[in-house]
Amino acid sequence: MTSPPVVMAPRADGFDVVWGVGRLSRGRIEWRTPDGREGVVAGDAFGMVAQGDRVLRVRAGGWAPGTEVRLRAITEAIGGRPRRHVSGWKTARTLDAASDHARFAVWNDTHQRDDTLRALDAVTPPVDVLVWNGDLCNDWKSPASFVSTVLAPAGRDVSDGRPVTIVVGNHDVRGRWAYRLDDYVATPEGRPFTAMRIGPVACIVLHTGEDKPDDHPTFHGRVAFEPLRDEQAEWLRTVTARPEFAEAPYRVVFCHIPLRWIDESPVDYDAGGYDWFSRMSRDAWHDALVAWGAQVVVSGHTHQRTWLAPTDGFPYGQLVGGGPDADAASAEAATWIDGVAGPDSLVLTVRDLAGTVQHEVTLAPLVQVPIV
Ligand SMILES: [Fe+2]
Numbered sequence: 169m170t171s172p173p174v175v176m177a178p179r180a181d182g183f184d185v186v187w188g189v190g191r192l193s194r195g196r197i198e199w200r201t202p203d204g205r206e207g208v209v210a211g212d213a214f215g216m217v218a219q220g221d222r223v224l225r226v227r228a229g230g231w232a233p234g235t236e237v238r239l240r241a242i243t244e245a246i247g248g249r250p251r252r253h254v255s256g257w258k259t260a261r262t263l264d265a266a267s268d269h270a271r272f273a274v275w276n277d278t279h280q281r282d283d284t285l286r287a288l289d290a291v292t293p294p295v296d297v298l299v300w301n302g303d304l305c306n307d308w309k310s311p312a313s314f315v316s317t318v319l320a321p322a323g324r325d326v327s328d329g330r331p332v333t334i335v336v337g338n339h340d341v342r343g344r345w346a347y348r349l350d351d352y353v354a355t356p357e358g359r360p361f362t363a364m365r366i367g368p369v370a371c372i373v374l375h376t377g378e379d380k381p382d383d384h385p386t387f388h389g390r391v392a393f394e395p396l397r398d399e400q401a402e403w404l405r406t407v408t409a410r411p412e413f414a415e416a417p418y419r420v421v422f423c424h425i426p427l428r429w430i431d432e433s434p435v436d437y438d439a440g441g442y443d444w445f446s447r448m449s450r451d452a453w454h455d456a457l458v459a460w461g462a463q464v465v466v467s468g469h470t471h472q473r474t475w476l477a478p479t480d481g482f483p484y485g486q487l488v489g490g491g492p493d494a495d496a497a498s499a500e501a502a503t504w505i506d507g508v509a510g511p512d513s514l515v516l517t518v519r520d521l522a523g524t525v526q527h528e529v530t531l532a533p534l535v536q537v538p539i540v
Contacts, residue, residue, distance in 0.1 A: 169253045171319035173197070173241035175260045176354040178297050178331035178364065182229025183260055184354030185241060188222065188315035192246045195224035199239040200257075201231065219246065222311065223319070223351050234264030260331050263296065263366055265412050268540050270367030273330065274505035276301035276424070276468025278321065279339065279492040280313075284502045285322035287494050287521045292504055294329030296366045299373075301468045301489065302337020302424025308345035314352040333371075336360045337424035337469065338379045341391060361400050363407045368537045369509045370416030372407070372462070374400055374453065376425035379443040379469070394448070401452040408460035417533035418514040419463050420507075421484070425449065426467040427457075428476050428486040444470050458483055463531050464516065471500040473518055475527040487516060487529060496522035511537040 170188035177184040185197050195218045196210035209228045210217045218224040224243065231237055238257045245251040273295045275288050292298065305317050318334070326332060334353045340346070356362045360375035377393025380386070407413055421427075429445035457465075462484040471491030478485045491500025503526060506517045511533070518527040 169241065169243050169255060170315050172325040172328070173239070173255050173258065174319050175239075175258070175327040175331045176334065177356045178260070178263050178333065179229065179356050180233040180263045180265065180365070182227070182231055182262060183331055184225055184227050185239065186223060186225045186319060186352060186354050187241050187243070187255070188319045189220065189224055189243055191248070192219070192221040193224065193243050194219045194246055195226060195241055195243045197226045197228050197239050197241055199228060199237050201235055201237055223315065225354060231262050233262055234267060236261045258325070258328055260327075261296065263364055265365035265367070266538070266540055267367035268511055268537050270369045270507070270509040271295045272297045272299060272366055272369070272507040274299045274301050274422070274466055274489060274507065276489040277303040277337070277471055277492050278502070279303055279306055280317055280321070281492045281494065282322040283494040284492055284521070285324060285326075288502065288504055289322070289324045289326055291519075291521065291523070292330065296331075297333055297364070298326065298330035299333045299335060299371075299422050299466075300326075301335045301422055301466065303339040303468060304334070304337070305340050305342070307339060307343030308349070309343050311345050311348060314345075314348065318352045333362075333364070333373060333422075335373055335422050335424055336375045338377070341378060347390070360396075361403065363413060365412050365416065367509055368417040368533065369507070369514060370413045370419050372404070372413075372421045374421060374423040374449070376423045376446040376449045379425060379446070380437050381448070384437055397449055397452040401456060404453055404456040404460070408456065413460070415535060417535050417537045418509055418531060419461050419534065420514075421457060421462050421465040423449065423465065423467055425469045426486050426488050427453070427465050427484075428482055429470065430474065430476065461534055463534070464529065466505065466516070473501070473503050473526050475518075475529060485529060487518065487527065489518065490520065490526075494521055496520040496524065511539060
């Protein structure tokens with residue numbers, strides 16, 4: 169194993185577990201729940217045991233919402249000298265829409281900065297979901313960098329006590345090897361957009377794509393985000409009509425590039441310009457987000473922590489986390505966002521790595537939180 173078993177794609181019934189391997193191997197997940205049940209997950213959707221020479225993935229599920237699952241990964245080399253690697257046990261709780269409280273954390277724009285990742289890992293508490301809000305990478309120059317960037321950043325086990333939802337940022341789709349990203353990033357439906365209920369908080373995860381049009385010469389014809397934005401616009405209408413999202417007390421969107429910014433002057437892409445906010449995404453999604461009642465869009469990308477309050481034209485606030493620098497005095501200082509929801513409020517607190525509160529946003533529930 170070249171990484172811990174990383175718990176990703178949190179769902180009400182389970183998770184995907186993804187881990188790196190140093191040679192051709194097969195893997196399985198062993199699990200135990202507090203009621204004494206235990207089991208093994210080995211087969212994939214086609215009946216095969218997870219196999220690979222760089223990364224293994226097992227989809228584990230079938231548990232009730234809010235179940236605390238202990239799990240570990242067993243890895244066995246295929247061919248050559250026999251080797252078997254058993255990871256330590258780690259604990260993860262399935263999502264529970266019926267809970268009257270929730271806690272999530274948000275990181276963004278870590279850009280492979282080990283000092284920042286170590287500090288974020290140290291200050292971030294156990295939470296229901298850790299949202300890693302894009303720009304994990306700079307660009308994918310080597311296939312070996314996926315494990316060191318996504319699965320074992322700075323050598324840490326970032327999903328320990330915090331199942332991870334990865335939001336794809338514009339730097340995560342750059343470089344010769346970017347097309348392999350989905351081997352290492354698990355999502356509930358295998359798409360880079362999804363929706364989940366973390367207790368009373370309905371969360372929509374969107375992929376804002378690149379920060380220039382698809383036909384920009386620097387992309388060399390490798391990206392197709394314009395149709396993906398349109399597809400997400402259609403999907404937004406459908407998913408937000410489902411009762412668990414349409415009737416959620418709190419409504420939050422996570423996307424890497426903001427949908428609003430402090431300066432919205434037109435960009436000259438031919439002169440080296442790029443999007444500080446994704447006008448293309450906003451044009452595609454704004455009406456659906458307003459119709460749903462989105463309260464806040466949480467983003468990164470600009471490396472400048474910022475809060476833009478709702479206005480008449482933009483009923484959703486825009487919260488933007490900081491940059492990649494571990495030094496709290498830097499203009500691009502890193503932040504983490506602590507989201508705490510209960511019956512009376514959802515509070516989003518943006519802190520730098522020195523612990524100083526930079527922004528605090530309090531949202532009232534749109535409908536009453538059922539007390540359980
Ligand atoms: Fe970034």
